[in-house]
Amino acid sequence: MDSFNQLMSGFGTALTLTHLLLAAIGVLLGTFIGVLPGIGPAMAVALLLPVTYGLEPTGAFIMFAGIYYGGMFGGSTTSILLNTPGESAAVVAAIEGNPMARKGRGSQALAAAAIGHFVGGLIGTTLLVLLAPTVAALAVDIGAPDYFAIMVLAFTAVTSVLGSSRVRGFAALLIGLVIGLVGLDEMTGQQRLTFGSLQLADGIDVVIVAVGLFAVGESLWVALHLRRRPAQPIPVGRAWLGRDDLRRAWKPWLRGPLIGFPFGALPAGGAEIPTFLSYAVEKRLSRNKAEFGHGAIEGVAGPEATASASAAGTLVSMLTLGLPTTAVAAVMLAAFQQYGIQPGPLLFQREPTLVWGLIASLFVGTVLLLVLNLPLAPVWVKLLKIPRPYLYAGILFFAAVGAYAVSGQVADLLVLFVIGLIGLAMRRYGLPVLPAVLGVILGPAAEQQMRRALQLSDGSLIGLVNTPFSIVVYAIVAAVLLWPVVAAVRKRGAERAVTKV
Amino acid sequence: MRVSPLLAALAALAAVLLVPPLLSSGDSDSAGLRGLRVLVPNSPGGGYDITARTAVKAIEDSGLSSGVEVFNLPGAGGTVGLGRLVNERGNDKLLMSMGLGVVGSVYTNKSPSSLANTTPIAKLIEEPDIVVVSKDSPYTDLAGLIAAWKANPGAVPVGGGSSPGGPDHLAPMLMAKAVGLAPKDVNYVPFDGGGELLASVLGGKVAFGVSGIGEYRDQIQAGELRVLAVTSGKRIPGVDAPTLQESGVDVDFTNWRGIVAPPGITDTARDRLVKLLSDLHASGAWRGALERNGWTDAFQTGPEFGRFLAAENARVADVLRELGLA
């Protein structure tokens, strides 16, 4: 109960008028900056760092918490409305969110995302309070073989999004894997597919790939087959989630955090893989499978709750181990150090007011996010009412600013355009876009973890399966792969039984 | 009223041409350093970025200059930014924040421009690496670790927070050479930064880790990590560990960060920039920043810094050549 008392005193810190105001400003600033192209939560926190220089540490971190959550939600907003994810955690939200918006269900998609962030943040932060030391201790035990096993699991889940034609889905996946290969090999420093270009040495960012395939590819495709008769404006629809939506979304909201939180706490977790796994899980469990790809609300609700909970998980390893697992956490760590505070195992004892104030303000931040953004959802959606030429011109403009602003290089614009052309060709010939994005996310991570595991075992293949965790994951993989076979056999058995009768 | 398309286009053109300069003027002039820009060759929040932004803030707080702009041009371990700097020949309003990592990246990325093409201005800070194991590790001192390492280098994987060519990669390679191991035999496992490495050291996934001390201080204080040695020539205050040289491994190695300018600037311009950084170094704001960030002061300017750069370059090239990376 000790942490409970401390949390209560943390709320005492967070709920002062000044801190409440700072949290609200943080959420608003974070949302608006997160909506800007090319600026994800990490950039948002880094850019707003100077704003907090004048504040005392507790106030500054309360504001950061707001910016972080706000920035994540801002990234999802553009993902859903304009098909241009602002950050890697929001890539999955575009898959179902954008079709929903196109059907006039943008408000519902945004509301599902906002509530997803709220639930994810709430559950994630609660788990943070209850489990922080335990999870941190476990996270340290997860090593390369375990990560590789998770990647294998993720690859088996890819098969569920290959689309109607397997061979075309695989072709798309391979295209993604090729894009993922570009750059310096992280283990040995050898150049792969860079053709001597320094701009390609760091590889191609997954956000650029997603924006190129989704937004630029879509714009070019629309240009190729432009509907010439006057299109009716996209209907904006009702502003609130219907009973049916709620019935479909509540389980994904609750399941998402269970996937997101542990991943966030892992040293090499991040948000891309858990959001995708959440998507795959929701698709598998949903009764509306046919709707997936055309705007299924489960595909927004689950991944968004996952993303938010994974953000909370990130804070576990940052606060208790001083271990930044994402770019945002790295920036926040730098901010801590600016104030002369060193996160790590002693932080909770040394700075209890700050830590518990920060945790309490995470709760406050999620509530504020919901309160401020639910009414804003219908306002954002009005964006879609603008005439089509402006809408697509705006999307291209947005994509270009995002690619250029961060690194200031024309080369990035050209890469974006080439990927857009690939996206156009894929649409023309029915190659699904999603597996390509997953190839970019999963390929490099899987290769790196596999080679790291083999290096740690000094080349012995046992090194891939020498942990209990990895064995459990491979068992799950086997179950997932064998399930259809078992089901088919049983079905045939059942049919035979029926015919006999 | 009907507006003609021509008029509209002209109005649009006038606006986009005129508004930006009007918004950006008004910076006050100070000592001919108006409009100074600092290029950061990695992304916001990275090491060079924090150094640059902290230095610029101290410069502005102590009134040495104003309106200094920091901008990021990340890519290829800093060599994309380096290429830009070298191309801006003669531009005396541009500085680049950089460090040891860029020296190695020039080789691993096969960058056409090198640091020899730049005008060295000043080295600002340094950060020693530490040789670290978890508290449950069988190695209690460096001698024990080295003995096991020499007996079977493959079974003693070493983790570092940088990719090949970076500081955490170079330190164990130099150590290996000093104890008579071939760098090629070292089982070096790169991680994405000191944070991810930390988890692997704590969990005993690698036999030992080599990393900057920054993210590790608290874990060391809490007794979760054991520091076997520091790589610098001098001990680190507050860390109970010998230097490598004290332990009989003849390596003196620190990660450092500094400032360079484009090639071909006049001597006057160079002296002005050196003076700016000397003034920065003397300022109270910078002292405070050093302490807050736990950085070791390592100030060196102009030709002295140039010779240091050349020596570092030679040392890095030597190691990387043996590894087939240069």
Added chain:
Amino acid sequence: MSTLTDRRFDRRWLREHSELGVCVVLAALGVLVLTDALTIPTDFAQRGPVGPKAVPVLVGGLLLLVAALLARDVLRGGKGEAEAGEDVDLSEPGDWKTVLLLSGAFLANAALIGLLGFPISGTVLFWGAAYALGSRELVRDPLIAAGMSLVTYVVFNNLLGVPLPGGPLVGVL
């Protein structure tokens, strides 16, 4: 040389099977990845049985395989469904002029941004894209485009401190 009707038939056959082009591209990509992987030098330090070549070789090989499988599928009459959408009219043949105009606007932005600054190149991009997509409001379009570019410029450059090139007159006026 075959007769005229034959050639016309050839062309129609090719148009119907243009998806074979995808197979060719995939195969070419596979060859590219394989050659790139095989030209990685081998004289560098490497630990562990799996080096930097293994995964590219695997991916390249799979690309060749998938290209062959896709070709078999196409020749047997399989067809990739072109993606449908609200703003897409698949009953009309492709309109490459619009695509070229739109690409031109995008590439013009890339070409001009360093030369004339973001406010101008961004205006060209937005106006050009809107024009390509059929907007002919010659008064409103350039003004909206200029407004968008300027607001973006100010937000990034002046409020957030993310520098964007301002144009030829910055520092002159």
